[in-house]
Amino acid sequence: MIKRGITLSLMCASVLYAEELVNLSDITVTATRVETATVYQALSIEKKESKEIELDQVVFQKDLLNSLSNVLVTQTTSGVGHMISVRTPISTQPYFLYLQDGIPVQSSGFFNHNALAYTSFESANSVEVLKGAGTALYGSDAVSAVINIGSPKPDGKAQSSAKVNVGSNGYKHTYLKNAGKMGEMTHYEVGVGYTESDGYRDHTAHKRYEVMAKFSTMLDEENNIETSFSYNKTEAQQAGTLTLEELESGSTSVGNIADKLTQVDPQRKFDFMRASVKWDNYSYENLDISTIAYVRNTRNRYTATWEPNLAQNDSEQTSVGLMHKTEQKFSWGQMTYGLDMEYTNGTVAYTQAFDYVPTGWGSAVDKGLIYNYDVDYVALAPYLQSHIILSQNLFLDAGLRYDYNAFDYTNNTDSGQYGDSSYYRPADRTDSFNHLSPKLALSYRPNERTSYYARYANGFRIPSATRLYSQSSTSDATQFSLDPETTDTFELGFKKRFETSSIDLAYYYMTINDTIVRREADNGDRYYENGGESVHQGVELSYKQKINEAFSTLLAASYSKSNYVDDIEFNDNEMAAAPREKVNFRLFYTPSDALTLMGEIQYIGSYYMDDANTRSYGGYTIGNIKLNYQMNKQVKIFAKVDNVTDEYYAEKADYAYGSERYTPALQRSFYAGIEYRF
Numbered sequence: 001m002i003k004r005g006i007t008l009s010l011m012c013a014s015v016l017y018a019e020e021l022v023n024l025s026d027i028t029v030t031a032t033r034v035e036t037a038t039v040y041q042a043l044s045i046e047k048k049e050s051k052e053i054e055l056d057q058v059v060f061q062k063d064l065l066n067s068l069s070n071v072l073v074t075q076t077t078s079g080v081g082h083m084i085s086v087r088t089p090i091s092t093q094p095y096f097l098y099l100q101d102g103i104p105v106q107s108s109g110f111f112n113h114n115a116l117a118y119t120s121f122e123s124a125n126s127v128e129v130l131k132g133a134g135t136a137l138y139g140s141d142a143v144s145a146v147i148n149i150g151s152p153k154p155d156g157k158a159q160s161s162a163k164v165n166v167g168s169n170g171y172k173h174t175y176l177k178n179a180g181k182m183g184e185m186t187h188y189e190v191g192v193g194y195t196e197s198d199g200y201r202d203h204t205a206h207k208r209y210e211v212m213a214k215f216s217t218m219l220d221e222e223n224n225i226e227t228s229f230s231y232n233k234t235e236a237q238q239a240g241t242l243t244l245e246e247l248e249s250g251s252t253s254v255g256n257i258a259d260k261l262t263q264v265d266p267q268r269k270f271d272f273m274r275a276s277v278k279w280d281n282y283s284y285e286n287l288d289i290s291t292i293a294y295v296r297n298t299r300n301r302y303t304a305t306w307e308p309n310l311a312q313n314d315s316e317q318t319s320v321g322l323m324h325k326t327e328q329k330f331s332w333g334q335m336t337y338g339l340d341m342e343y344t345n346g347t348v349a350y351t352q353a354f355d356y357v358p359t360g361w362g363s364a365v366d367k368g369l370i371y372n373y374d375v376d377y378v379a380l381a382p383y384l385q386s387h388i389i390l391s392q393n394l395f396l397d398a399g400l401r402y403d404y405n406a407f408d409y410t411n412n413t414d415s416g417q418y419g420d421s422s423y424y425r426p427a428d429r430t431d432s433f434n435h436l437s438p439k440l441a442l443s444y445r446p447n448e449r450t451s452y453y454a455r456y457a458n459g460f461r462i463p464s465a466t467r468l469y470s471q472s473s474t475s476d477a478t479q480f481s482l483d484p485e486t487t488d489t490f491e492l493g494f495k496k497r498f499e500t501s502s503i504d505l506a507y508y509y510m511t512i513n514d515t516i517v518r519r520e521a522d523n524g525d526r527y528y529e530n531g532g533e534s535v536h537q538g539v540e541l542s543y544k545q546k547i548n549e550a551f552s553t554l555l556a557a558s559y560s561k562s563n564y565v566d567d568i569e570f571n572d573n574e575m576a577a578a579p580r581e582k583v584n585f586r587l588f589y590t591p592s593d594a595l596t597l598m599g600e601i602q603y604i605g606s607y608y609m610d611d612a613n614t615r616s617y618g619g620y621t622i623g624n625i626k627l628n629y630q631m632n633k634q635v636k637i638f639a640k641v642d643n644v645t646d647e648y649y650a651e652k653a654d655y656a657y658g659s660e661r662y663t664p665a666l667q668r669s670f671y672a673g674i675e676y677r678f
Contacts, residue, residue, distance in 0.1 A: 042397050045128060045129065062082070068542075080206060094464055100149050106317070114270065120149060123151070123193055133487055136399030160178045166671070167670055186216065187216045202239065204237055236269070266310065275296075288326070291323070311353075384401075401436070463484065468482060482528065490509045516529070540557075555583075558581070560578070582605070587599045610656075620650075642671075649664075
């Protein structure tokens with residue numbers, strides 16, 4: 001009963017304002033898959049709950065996450081496409097493990113940096129971010145963060161609602177929800193959503209469909225079955241990047257791909273489906289058993305607008321998986337042991353739609369099928385994690401995870417170089433990787449509201465299928481293979497819950513060895529190889545303050561640096577797209593139970609646009625205003641203004657192919673909506 005006792009003691013110690021928007025006593029599930037008070041976890045983890053998410057009125061993924069410390073989501077040129085930075089630069093690297101209700105939304109062998117588009121982010125009930133290498137429950141990709149999007153749990157309460165939201169640039173969103181009981185023992189909740197937008201620039205329209213259904217059945221006092229189904233589909237036009245002059249003038253142009261639209265119509269399409277069954281069993285004293293079985297299908301289609309030849313990708317993965325976890329309680333603490341298994345079949349087709357002739361950078365690419373291959377992927381991982389009570393105030397957490405990952409690759413085209421281009425097709429082959437990840441944390445809790453901790457966590461990420469088999473001949477190593485990146489995270493933290501405020505402070509030092517680095521040849525062609533070491537370090541602060549009955553504040557701030565270490569090309573340079581400062585400040589005004597107003601300021605510091613550190617972008621500061629008003633028990637209205645000062649700024653700025661490239665952010669945008677519950 002140790003775990004339940006910890007959770008209960010904090011709940012009993014909840015402060016006067018526990019029901020208010022600023023929650024000073026978060027309970028999270030991501031690190032252990034059971035409810036645990038955040039202040040008692042010897043790691044850095046943050047959570048947003050439904051009330052704040054409702055106020056944010058999520059349109060894009062960044063609306064859900066950018067108010068958390070050291071978290072920065074940047075939207076790309078395809079609507080809900082995105083990149084993310086948490087302790088590492090803004091990039092497409094597979095340093096992030098994305099979950100929906102605790103289950104991965106993609107296979108670790110086929111990482112897609114846009115994976116938040118596979119989640120129900122628009123209708124999320126909560127979001128949790130575990131920073132740094134994950135606990136023993138998580139393997140490949142859990143390097144910078146584990147991000148868990150939570151959907152509502154069926155509670156049996158009969159309720160239906162309809163929500164409509166409209167806004168700038170032809171934005172329209174509708175979400176219908178129904179919840180209640182099916183018989184005495186089964187609770188359910190079903191939601192259906194549709195979104196469309198004309199886009200804030202030429203050729204950036206998108207539409208999205210979402211279905212979410214959950215059923216919870218209490219078989220008896222000792223067994224519970226939770227069945228869930230999730231489906232979403234996104235269709236989005238893609239644009240290119242702008243020059244600095246275009247960015248600063250507020251141009252809504254399609255950008256640097258305008259002259260290619262007669263040859264190809266750039267689109268990005270996401271398809272996601274997952275069905276899962278979770279069985280929780282409490283038949284044995286001091287033993288909790290949880291087993292999750294799932295089947296998942298993902299499909300990702302896009303035009304590589306960042307490549308000058310605008311090749312088109314179509315990749316699809318079908319997975320079956322099992323996640324088993326047993327938690328056993330002892331007088332000295334508790335032990336968790338489990339096994340994760342997944343099999344995935346993936347296909348990749350990469351096509352050149354027209355004969356491409358470069359005008360300075362890159363190689364010529366003939367029209368045709370560049371890549372066409374199948375991959376069978378297996379992931380197997382047993383793990384152990386223990387929580388040991390050393391004394392009344394001193395606790396030790398130790399974990400160990402062993403991962404085995406294997407690829408079986410079949411090339412469906414001729415092996416070798418594709419025409420005179422830099423693309424290269426490897427012959428059939430197999431690749432396998434294994435890794436042992438130790439975790440160790442020591443925490444000291446002088447009282448139930450205070451915690452000091454020191455943590456070490458080893459992690460890794462395997463090369464994805466596209467890195468292994470979509471190769472480049474430019475490297476003069478056409479049969480090359482990549483090694484996994486391995487990481488070591490060292491962290492010191494302090495957490496304190498006061499009567500009307502709370503503070504979470506963490507210092508981290510993370511090394512990434514055998515960093516997979518993108519190189520650029522003299523002709524502009526790109527390829528990947530294992531480099532040396534990179535170091536990522538910084539300080540993160542999350543501070544919540546209840547000023548009085550009407551006013552409260554949230555501050556999420558971080559200072560961080562990411563550097564190469566003695567790299568053969570970049571020496572000890574700072575890594576590109578790594579803002580040192582990230583600050584989000586929120587002031588809430590709640591004069592009554594019905595009305596909440598929020599003013600928000602976000603500041604992102606400057607960063608280098610290239611790894612050579614020859615160009616930099618100055619960052620930006622923007623402000624937002626958001627409002628919720630509960631007219632009565634049935635009707636709620638909400639509105640917001642994003643980028644109130646109408647700043648012209650870049651979501652991301654980089655230097656590649658001999659030119660500076662800027663992805664413009666939305667200009668001033670207005671949104672308003674109404675929700676009716678019945």
